[in-house]
Amino acid sequence: QVQLQESGPGLLKPSETLSLTCTVSDGSISHYYWSWIRQPPGKGLEYIGYIYNRGTTNYKPSLMSRVTISIDTSKSQFSLKLNSVTAADTAVYYCARGGQDDDRGRLDYWGQGALVTVSS
Amino acid sequence: DIQMTQSPSSLSASVGDSVTITCRASQSLNNYLNWYQQKPGEAPKLLIYTASSLQSGVPSTFSGSGSGTDFTLTISSLQPEDFATYYCQQSYSPPFTFGPGTKVDI
Numbered sequence: 001q002v003q004l005q006e007s008g009p010g011l012l013k014p015s016e017t018l019s020l021t022c023t024v025s026d027g028s029i030s031h032y033y034w035s036w037i038r039q040p041p042g043k044g045l046e047y048i049g050y051i052y053n054r055g056t057t058n059y060k061p062s063l064m065s066r067v068t069i070s071i072d073t074s075k076s077q078f079s080l081k082l083n084s085v086t087a088a089d090t091a092v093y094y095c096a097r098g099g100q101d102d103d104r105g106r107l108d109y110w111g112q113g114a115l116v117t118v119s120s
Numbered sequence: 121d122i123q124m125t126q127s128p129s130s131l132s133a134s135v136g137d138s139v140t141i142t143c144r145a146s147q148s149l150n151n152y153l154n155w156y157q158q159k160p161g162e163a164p165k166l167l168i169y170t171a172s173s174l175q176s177g178v179p180s181t182f183s184g185s186g187s188g189t190d191f192t193l194t195i196s197s198l199q200p201e202d203f204a205t206y207y208c209q210q211s212y213s214p215p216f217t218f219g220p221g222t223k224v225d226i
Contacts, residue, residue, distance in 0.1 A: 035216070037218075044207065044218060044219075044220050044221045045156075045158075045164065045207055045209075045218040045221075046218070047209075047214075047215045047216045047217055047218060048215075049214075049215065050214065050216075058214040058215070059215070060121070060215040061121065061215070094163055094164075096163075098211075099211075103152065103169070103170065103211055104211065104214070104216075105152070105154070105209065105210070105211025105212075105214065105216030106154055106166070106169045106170075106211050107154070107156075107164070107166060107209070108166045108169075108175065110163035110164060110165075111163065112162075112163055113163055
């Protein structure tokens with residue numbers, strides 16, 4: 001069974017860059033779509049974007065100017081970078097596995113989540 | 121972006137009850153509609169995909185139906201472990217937006 005694990009700093013100052021990595025346990029990274037989702041404390045889920053094997057990406061339009069998702073298949077990892085963070089970016093960040101070609105957004109495996117707090 | 125709404129936003133129920141949650145999309149989803157369960161402090165868990173397919177390992181007390189823009193999640197006999205928040209999500213067109221959630225409590 002595939003396992004996903006987020007890692008990265010948990011505390012940032014405003015204007016810094018959020019950087020998280022998700023490690024995929026079973027070597028399947030080349031065959032699926034991989035997504036990032038976030039959840040502000042006490043609120044609902046917000047879809048950030050996805051990446052596929054050779055670097056095909058799609059981002060939520062309102063975040064597009066600040067977000068980059070990348071992939072390193074040799075390390076079975078994919079990453080999220082979010083520039084110029086503010087307090088509004090404080091959230092639990094989840095990585096998740098999407099489907100294959102016909103259902104990229106079906107998220108069947110999730111990481112445990114990483115809390116990122118933005119505070120001066 | 122496709123907008124997703126859910127109703128009700130919360131409901132109170134008892135063990136053994138049948139509950140139904142409704143999800144509506146701002147445009148047709150060609151049945152690319154998923155349901156997730158989230159318990160406090162945990163990641164969401166996929167329950168139903170493509171509107172009515174039960175994810176492996178999920179009890180058959182969960183079922184999904186609907187098409188086009190209107191979908192429902194039904195829990196036929198509520199168990200103590202089913203008290204949680206439920207989210208619908210469209211996977212028809214990126215970004216794959218979520219509904220605001222429905223909290224099911226006692």
